[in-house]
Amino acid sequence: MAALVARVFKGKAFQTVLRRNFLIILRNLSSSQLYVENFGDPSLTLKKKMYELPSSLGPKEVIVQMIMAPINPSDVNMMEGTYFVQPPLPAVMGNEGVGKVAKVGDEVRGLNVGDIIIPSDTAWGTWQTFKITSEEDVIKLPADISLLSAATISVNPCTAYRMLKDYVDLKPGDVILQNGANSGVGVSVIQLAREWNIRTINIVRDRPDFEKLKLKHSLTKLGADIVVTEEFVRTPQMKDLLKTYTSKPKLAFNCVGGQSATELIRHLGQRGVMVTYGGMSKRPVMAPTGALIFKEVVLCGYWNTSWNRRHKNDINRLTMLSDLCNLIKSSKFEPPPCEFYSLDDYKSAIEKATEGFKGGKVVFKME
Amino acid sequence: MAALVARVFKGKAFQTVLRRNFLIILRNLSSSQLYVENFGDPSLTLKKKMYELPSSLGPKEVIVQMIMAPINPSDVNMMEGTYFVQPPLPAVMGNEGVGKVAKVGDEVRGLNVGDIIIPSDTAWGTWQTFKITSEEDVIKLPADISLLSAATISVNPCTAYRMLKDYVDLKPGDVILQNGANSGVGVSVIQLAREWNIRTINIVRDRPDFEKLKLKHSLTKLGADIVVTEEFVRTPQMKDLLKTYTSKPKLAFNCVGGQSATELIRHLGQRGVMVTYGGMSKRPVMAPTGALIFKEVVLCGYWNTSWNRRHKNDINRLTMLSDLCNLIKSSKFEPPPCEFYSLDDYKSAIEKATEGFKGGKVVFKME
Numbered sequence: 001m002a003a004l005v006a007r008v009f010k011g012k013a014f015q016t017v018l019r020r021n022f023l024i025i026l027r028n029l030s031s032s033q034l035y036v037e038n039f040g041d042p043s044l045t046l047k048k049k050m051y052e053l054p055s056s057l058g059p060k061e062v063i064v065q066m067i068m069a070p071i072n073p074s075d076v077n078m079m080e081g082t083y084f085v086q087p088p089l090p091a092v093m094g095n096e097g098v099g100k101v102a103k104v105g106d107e108v109r110g111l112n113v114g115d116i117i118i119p120s121d122t123a124w125g126t127w128q129t130f131k132i133t134s135e136e137d138v139i140k141l142p143a144d145i146s147l148l149s150a151a152t153i154s155v156n157p158c159t160a161y162r163m164l165k166d167y168v169d170l171k172p173g174d175v176i177l178q179n180g181a182n183s184g185v186g187v188s189v190i191q192l193a194r195e196w197n198i199r200t201i202n203i204v205r206d207r208p209d210f211e212k213l214k215l216k217h218s219l220t221k222l223g224a225d226i227v228v229t230e231e232f233v234r235t236p237q238m239k240d241l242l243k244t245y246t247s248k249p250k251l252a253f254n255c256v257g258g259q260s261a262t263e264l265i266r267h268l269g270q271r272g273v274m275v276t277y278g279g280m281s282k283r284p285v286m287a288p289t290g291a292l293i294f295k296e297v298v299l300c301g302y303w304n305t306s307w308n309r310r311h312k313n314d315i316n317r318l319t320m321l322s323d324l325c326n327l328i329k330s331s332k333f334e335p336p337p338c339e340f341y342s343l344d345d346y347k348s349a350i351e352k353a354t355e356g357f358k359g360g361k362v363v364f365k366m367e
Numbered sequence: 368m369a370a371l372v373a374r375v376f377k378g379k380a381f382q383t384v385l386r387r388n389f390l391i392i393l394r395n396l397s398s399s400q401l402y403v404e405n406f407g408d409p410s411l412t413l414k415k416k417m418y419e420l421p422s423s424l425g426p427k428e429v430i431v432q433m434i435m436a437p438i439n440p441s442d443v444n445m446m447e448g449t450y451f452v453q454p455p456l457p458a459v460m461g462n463e464g465v466g467k468v469a470k471v472g473d474e475v476r477g478l479n480v481g482d483i484i485i486p487s488d489t490a491w492g493t494w495q496t497f498k499i500t501s502e503e504d505v506i507k508l509p510a511d512i513s514l515l516s517a518a519t520i521s522v523n524p525c526t527a528y529r530m531l532k533d534y535v536d537l538k539p540g541d542v543i544l545q546n547g548a549n550s551g552v553g554v555s556v557i558q559l560a561r562e563w564n565i566r567t568i569n570i571v572r573d574r575p576d577f578e579k580l581k582l583k584h585s586l587t588k589l590g591a592d593i594v595v596t597e598e599f600v601r602t603p604q605m606k607d608l609l610k611t612y613t614s615k616p617k618l619a620f621n622c623v624g625g626q627s628a629t630e631l632i633r634h635l636g637q638r639g640v641m642v643t644y645g646g647m648s649k650r651p652v653m654a655p656t657g658a659l660i661f662k663e664v665v666l667c668g669y670w671n672t673s674w675n676r677r678h679k680n681d682i683n684r685l686t687m688l689s690d691l692c693n694l695i696k697s698s699k700f701e702p703p704p705c706e707f708y709s710l711d712d713y714k715s716a717i718e719k720a721t722e723g724f725k726g727g728k729v730v731f732k733m734e
Contacts, residue, residue, distance in 0.1 A: 084661035257656050279656030286653050289624050289646030292668030294451035299666040301659030 029053045029063070034127040034346050034364075037090045039081025042350050046079060046093065048343065053130055059107035060135050064117060068151035069097025069126035070338070071353040071362045072184070073278065078123070085305065087123040094364075095119070097126030098141070098150040108135045116141045118154050120312065122305040127343065129366050139318075142325050149328045149335045151363060152184070157324050157333065159277055159304050160188035164198065167273045167300070168251040172197035175245050177264050179203040179230070180255040180280060182215055184336050184361060187222055189253060191333050194223025201226045201242075201249065203233055203260070222334070233263045242267060251275070258283030265291050265299075276301045340365045396420045396430070401494040401713050401731075404457045406448025409717050413446060413460065415710065420497055426474035427502050431484060435518035436464025436493035437705070438720040438729045439551070440645065445490070452672065454490040461731075462486070464493030465508070465517040475502045483508045485521050487679065489672040494710065496733050506685075509692050516695045516702045518730060519551070524691050524700065526644055526671050527555035531565065534640045534667070535618040539564035542612050544631050546570040546597070547622040547647060549582055551703050551728060554589055556620060558700050561590025568593045568609075568616065570600055570627070589701070600630045609634060618642070625650030632658050632666075643668045707732045 030052055036045045057063060075095055077083040101115040111117070117138040125131060141150050163185075164170065176193065180186050181202030193200045202219055204212075206229045216227040232238060242248065248269025254261045255278030264274055265287055274297060276285055291297050311317045327333035337360030341349035346364075353362040397419055403412045424430065442462055444450040468482040478484070484505040492498060508517050530552075531537065543560065547553050548569030560567045569591045571582060583594040599605060609615065615636025621628045622645030631641055632654055641664060643652055658664050678684045694700035704727030708716035713731075720729040 084657065262651070276656060276659040278660075284629070284653045284655050285659060286651045287666065288651050289643055289668075290451065292643040292652060292666065293645075293670045294668070294673075296668055296670060296673060299654065299659065301656075301661070301663055303660045303663060306661075306663060 028055065029130055031128045031130040032343050033092045033125075034094070034343060035090050035092045036079055039079065039086070039089070042076055042079040042354065043347065046346060046350060048346060051128075053132060057103060057105045057132065059105040061105045061132050062101050062108055062111055062135055062138070063103040064099035064131050064133055064138065065102040066097055066099040066126060066129055066131065066366045067147055068366065069094045069364045070152050071349060071364070072096060072155050074122075074155070076354055084303070085122060091123065092125030092128050092131075094126030094128070095122050095124065096152065096155045097364075098147055099126075099131070102130065111135055111138070111140060114143075116143060116145060116147070116150060118150060121308060127346075127364055129343070139321065141321065142329070144329065145325055146328055146335065148338060148363070149333070152335050152338075152361065153321070153324055153328075155304055156184035156336070157188040157192075158320060159185045159302060160192055161320050161324065162304070162307055163253055163275045163277065163302050164189065164192055164196070164251075167275055170196070170198050170250065173199065175199045175201065175247060175249045176251045176253070177201045177203070177249040177267055178253040179260045179264060180278065181219060181224065181227065183255055183278070185253070185255065185277060187219070187336055188333075190219060190222045190224045191327075195327060195332055199225040199245070201228070203228055203230055205229070206231045230260055230263075233267070238267065248272070253277065254285065255280055257281045257285050259286075261285045262287070265297055268295070268297050271296045271298070273298045273300065277303075336361045338363045395422065396497055398495045398497040399710050400459045400492075400496075401461070401710060402457050402459045403446055406446065406453070406456070409443055409446040409721065410714065413713060413717060415713060418495075420499060424470060424472045424499065426472040428472045428499050429468050429475055429478055429502055429505070430470040431466035431498050431500055431505065432469040433464055433466040433493055433496055433498065433733045434514055435733065436461045436731045437519050438716060438731070439463060439522050441489075441522070443721055451670070452489060458490065459492030459495050459498075461493030461495070462489050462491065463519065463522045464731075465514055466493075466498070469497065472502075478502055478505070478507060481510075483510055483512060483514070483517060485517060488675060494731055496710070506688065508688065509696070511696065512692055513695055513702065515705060515730070516700070519702050519705075519728065520688070520691055520695075522671055523551035523703070524555040524559075525687060526552045526669060527559055528687050528691065529671075529674055530620055530642045530644065530669050531556065531559055531563070534642055537563070537565050537617065540566065542566045542568065542614060542616045543618045543620070544568045544570070544616040544634055545620040546627045546631060547645065548586060548591065548594065550622055550645070552620070552622065552644060554586070554703055555700075557586060557589045557591045558694075562694060562699055566592040566612070568595070570595055570597055572596070573598045597627055597630075600634070605634065615639070620644060621652065622647055624648045624652050626653075628652045629654070632664055635662070635664050638663045638665070640665045640667065644670075703728045705730045
């Protein structure tokens with residue numbers, strides 16, 4: 001996998017000469033790790049420890065020095081024990097993040113010291129300073145990528161990308177709907193849709209007027225066509241607003257559930273598709289029978305982990321990352337607003353990450 | 368369309384010589400019709416009248432003498448005004464039925480006097496004794512088909528056929544689930560699945576013990592692998608029962624909604640599909656977010672009218688009808704248990720058709 005990625009991302013063969021550069025400084029290396037021994041309330045179960053890395057490295061292994069790693073909702077669910085897949089415990093937490101290759105084993109062919117990598121799969125354990133991993137378990141990104149964008153590329157932007165690509169054959173000018181539009185996935189959807197000439201109707205939770213205007217402004221600036229509140233969606237004005245488009249929405253993204261999801265279904269066009277990728281309201285998706293039978297809507301779900309596992313050695317995944325990296329490098333795809341915490345300050349970070357209406361994504365910064 | 372069907376169903380060219388046989392007896396012909404002027408409670412709005420057929424027939428028209436026509440739930444919804452498509456009023460009611468061609472226009476090429484036909488589309492108006500229609504608006508069936516089977520072929524058996532064929536690539540030995548298993552569609556599913564070596568787990572409403580055993584026996588006799596009640600599905604024994612199969616259900620059919628639909632979703636396997644074709648409980652379909660995201664279930668609906676309209680001139684429709692007719696002729700596909708009423712006795716027929724736990728399908732018999 002890494003070898004293939006290296007080719008796609010202009011792997012620089014000459015870097016092999018640098019391979020053993022860090023041998024000395026990596027001796028007796030310790031990793032500072034955030035881990036859980038038991039599932040439960042993350043504010044109680046997440047702990048920090050030091051871990052002494054083995055001094056010898058397997059021939060196909062690499063040492064990665066982590067740079068940044070966000071706290072996503074899936075991390076919180078994993079700590080709570082409510083995520084669909086769980087690592088064996090104790091486990092270092094963190095599903096997403098960016099690191100730099102600090103040392104490579106003798107038989108590693110696709111990675112070099114200094115390369116920027118992201119984990120290939122879920123539950124890799126990004127919340128630590130150093131990790132020994134297999135060459136196969138990471139994906140190399142271009143050297144000149146923004147590190148914050150790289151740290152946050154593999155969950156939200158990839159979810160948005162796949163949901164826009166894989167369910168409906170969208171044409172320029174087509175309209176899509178989404179709730180939770182200011183979520184990490186939501187803002188990724190807005191930016192990708194803007195680049196691909198897809199119009200977005202974005203629904204956010206009702207909130208104080210000042211905050212509402214600020215949020216509306218920030219989403220519009222990213223490329224949102226329309227930003228409305230959940231409250232507005234239930235008024236007759238929503239129908240009038242949709243009538244200003246020549247065609248009805250073909251696709252909707254739901255991360256809320258309950259009444260909010262039902263409203264998305266209600267405003268979809270004939271044979272529209274609603275993709276669920278989250279359930280913030282903790283309420284089930286409710287679909288009127290008539291919408292399923294007569295409007296022939298299709299309801300399905302997107303799970304990034306599953307997609308990645310099915311496409312581990314797949315050119316589609318590399319194409320997607322390449323597309324996203326190119327958009328990032330040309331400043332057409334911004335990372336989400338973030339707040340940075342050190343690993344030492346993990347208790348504040350978890351507290352911030354689990355509160356409602358937070359200002360941005362919480363990101364651990366290791367160096 | 369009729370011409371194509373005639374070829375598929377061994378159209379007998381020599382029949383053209385019989386064409387004008389009924390000219391005399393059809394003069395001054397009256398049709399006895401059940402119609403509504405306004406939508407509402409069918410027991411109040413359905414009325415009967417006599418209609419004098421025009422004496423001249425258009426060159427591409429035919430006169431059909433209706434033989435039998437059932438009352439389906441969609442007929443009741445159409446009279447109530449709650450169906451997704453509504454005919455302009457006043458309208459003769461009846462979406463399904465079988466008739467015999469009594470006279471053909473000069474330019475009709477695919478139909479002959481005596482041919483057995485069914486309507487091609489919804490809202491054709493089968494609850495009457497004679498109807499002038501276009502050659503294009505009917506489909507010819509084989510002459511030797513059972514008339515009761517023909518009268519009830521186009522809604523329930525076709526719905527079952529398409530739901531089994533079009534959503535999941537089922538292999539012999541695969542398991543499917545359905546609620547409302549004793550419905551018209553349900554018993555069609557059981558019989559087709561038996562022929563195609565698909566195993567069916569059939570869920571019926573809780574009911575008195577004697578009736579339950581009788582129903583279980585009748586469905587098992589048709590080919591049902593397992594018959595259980597809604598109550599049983601919610602017990603841990605249901606999981607044990609499913610474990611006796613090597614693979615989990617890939618496909619589920621829902622005509623109930625509410626908790627019953629949620630249970631179907633719960634027992635589906637990874638990436639399973641639930642097709643909704645009815646909503647007897649009048650409750651929406653509720654899908655847990657986790658089932659959509661992590662189990663990647665797909666929820667969709669089947670609407671026979673829409674499928675037929677999309678496949679009006681399509682070989683798939685003729686293949687389906689041909690397959691069903693062959694099964695009927697070889698006694699491998701039974702018509703549902705029926706109770707017969709004359710058009711004159713329409714008030715009792717409607718009353719019977721709209722009561723719960725009825726013994727069989729209510730069918731108007733015209734001659």
